[in-house]
Amino acid sequence: MSGLFTRWRRERLLRQARRAPPAWHLPPWTHRLPPAARERLHEQVALFLAEKPIEGAQGFPVDESMRLNIATQACLPVLGLGYDWLDDLPRVIVYPDEFIPLIEEIDEIGLVHRREEIRAGEAWSGGPLVLSWSDVEAFPIQGEAYNVVFHEIAHVLDMREGGEPNGFPPLPEDLPAARWTEVFSAAYTDMNTRLDRGEETELDPYAADAPEEFFAVASETFLVTPSRLRAAYPAVYAQLAAFYRLPFAVETLFETPLTDEMISPISAREGKPEEPYAPLTS
Numbered sequence: 071m072s073g074l075f076t077r078w079r080r081e082r083l084l085r086q087a088r089r090a091p092p093a094w095h096l097p098p099w100t101h102r103l104p105p106a107a108r109e110r111l112h113e114q115v116a117l118f119l120a121e122k123p124i125e126g127a128q129g130f131p132v133d134e135s136m137r138l139n140i141a142t143q144a145c146l147p148v149l150g151l152g153y154d155w156l157d158d159l160p161r162v163i164v165y166p167d168e169f170i171p172l173i174e175e176i177d178e179i180g181l182v183h184r185r186e187e188i189r190a191g192e193a194w195s196g197g198p199l200v201l202s203w204s205d206v207e208a209f210p211i212q213g214e215a216y217n218v219v220f221h222e223i224a225h226v227l228d229m230r231e232g233g234e235p236n237g238f239p240p241l242p243e244d245l246p247a248a249r250w251t252e253v254f255s256a257a258y259t260d261m262n263t264r265l266d267r268g269e270e271t272e273l274d275p276y277a278a279d280a281p282e283e284f285f286a287v288a289s290e291t292f293l294v295t296p297s298r299l300r301a302a303y304p305a306v307y308a309q310l311a312a313f314y315r316l317p318f319a320v321e322t323l324f325e326t327p328l329t330d331e332m333i334s335p336i337s338a339r340e341g342k343p344e345e346p347y348a349p350l351t352s
């Protein structure tokens with residue numbers, strides 16, 4: 071829940087935003103949204119840009135158009151839920167490309183293990199969202215159920231108000247917890263069974279890693295290529311539609327063929343470095 075002061079300050083920011091339109095335009099793909107949804111997104115993005123610093127890691131320069139792109143993608147998943155769902159997210163850190171996060175695990179006898187996994191994004195409970203710019207910039211790619219921002223924001227929603235990342239975000243009252251658990255457990259089990267048999271899966275196999283990854287990958291697929299999710303797991307699709315309660319038909323956004331001006335430049339991807347970026351140490 072947002073405090074009174076936060077709400078007052080946000081109201082003031084929104085009044086300002088409505089009086090004087092900001093000197094920026096939402097990314098081209100947002101023109102596919104109905105006008106009211108686009109206006110709401112505009113307001114949420116204005117708040118995001120005012121409240122959450124978006125900064126480059128290790129001196130990587132992040133300009134206003136990059137901030138705008140990140141903020142817009144971050145706000146889209148909460149367009150129906152409400153901007154408050156991003157309250158636990160204090161800031162965004164941007165790497166130029168994929169990076170190796172600093173993950174330390176302490177085992178039962180107290181030894182510290184460093185895991186070095188290359189990532190395009192990362193989300194921590196109450197911590198920053200960490201993103202690879204070349205992955206953010208490449209979106210949307212026609213037909214690919216890939217969006218690192220939607221994926222990481224799903225983790226933020228999952229961990230809302232200090233919750234464990236477990237694929238079970240706080241649910242709206244009209245969404246029974248038992249049904250959510252039943253649907254997601256069945257799909258997760260099915261996905262693992264298929265992979266064990268060596269079968270192809272509609273969803274990215276990363277979804278079978280853990281229940282929280284299933285929720286994040288399913289959310290990403292729901293937002294980018296919803297028909298693919300509906301074909302593979304119709305009950306999961308129905309739960310996510312009821313959860314995200316987006317004020318537009320999700321099929322109309324990225325699934326119909328993208329026009330040239332809707333597609334982001336992918337030049338940054340072509341110049342991928344040989345090695346991923348080093349861990350963030352600050």
Ligand SMILES: [Zn+2]
Binds near residue numbers: 283
């Ligand atoms: Zn994930």
